[in-house]
Amino acid sequence: MRLLASTDFALRVLMRLAAEPTARPMSVEALARDLGGLSRNHLHKIVQDLAALGAVRTVRGAGGGVRLAAPPEALSVGALIRRLEGDQPIVECFRADAGTCTLSPGCRLRGFLRDAREDFYRRLDGQTVADCLPAPRAPAGAIAGAG
Amino acid sequence: MRLLASTDFALRVLMRLAAEPTARPMSVEALARDLGGLSRNHLHKIVQDLAALGAVRTVRGAGGGVRLAAPPEALSVGALIRRLEGDQPIVECFRADAGTCTLSPGCRLRGFLRDAREDFYRRLDGQTVADCLPAPRAPAGAIAGAG
Numbered sequence: 001m002r003l004l005a006s007t008d009f010a011l012r013v014l015m016r017l018a019a020e021p022t023a024r025p026m027s028v029e030a031l032a033r034d035l036g037g038l039s040r041n042h043l044h045k046i047v048q049d050l051a052a053l054g055a056v057r058t059v060r061g062a063g064g065g066v067r068l069a070a071p072p073e074a075l076s077v078g079a080l081i082r083r084l085e086g087d088q089p090i091v092e093c094f095r096a097d098a099g100t101c102t103l104s105p106g107c108r109l110r111g112f113l114r115d116a117r118e119d120f121y122r123r124l125d126g127q128t129v130a131d132c133l134p135a136p137r138a139p140a141g142a143i144a145g146a147g
Numbered sequence: 148m149r150l151l152a153s154t155d156f157a158l159r160v161l162m163r164l165a166a167e168p169t170a171r172p173m174s175v176e177a178l179a180r181d182l183g184g185l186s187r188n189h190l191h192k193i194v195q196d197l198a199a200l201g202a203v204r205t206v207r208g209a210g211g212g213v214r215l216a217a218p219p220e221a222l223s224v225g226a227l228i229r230r231l232e233g234d235q236p237i238v239e240c241f242r243a244d245a246g247t248c249t250l251s252p253g254c255r256l257r258g259f260l261r262d263a264r265e266d267f268y269r270r271l272d273g274q275t276v277a278d279c280l281p282a283p284r285a286p287a288g289a290i291a292g293a294g
Binding site: 003011016019034035036081085089090091093105108109113115119124127134 | 159182228236249254255262263269280
């Protein structure tokens, strides 16, 4: 079972932005560097998709870049993956343009796979981008052990 | 989220064999025809994989072909998919040869996705190839409504 490469990268973009200790937007160049070998063109497309979902905001001009549009604690991994994966079929034969399969009429595998996918998403609904990070984020300016 | 095309076809091969009303093995040609546009080479590879898993048997010679190695009620969809999908990573960045991502150390998304995948498989563990067919199979020679 695989997620789309673009879903993987989108989650990593959000995690990287969530891990950013400064309030400044990150440049696409810095994101590409930190996420290991992602092309700028691919990253631009992913940022556009995340902006369309309301997960990030892009800031133009000097010091511009990308930043989260919501606190990472408010970004559900399950909700994000559902939307990033869209309605692509789990298996090839569920495509509308798939070849004719004599099993299609009354095939019950389709429903079983959909139920299973829902279980997959449901498990992730309770996880947020903040949960994916290695350690709890300290508020800006906070000192460990204080306040 | 997608399964491998080969997993999709392997399940369909098993479903087609389970739906076969005769006890005779099916030829690869007949399977390819019924499953809609699958190449013979691809199908041969899938049959080999299914034989290695103990799900089908190939019969040589005249009247030979492929048949189920176990009753379809004994073939768990979840167990089959776990083995057919193997240990391929859910997302690209989990590959051992993936580029360096600065999020990797301590990334908790990995564990969340594995747990979610386990939920996906678990839902299918209780379903069998027989369950995937449109209607209950009648025993050979049975007459609807009788005994």
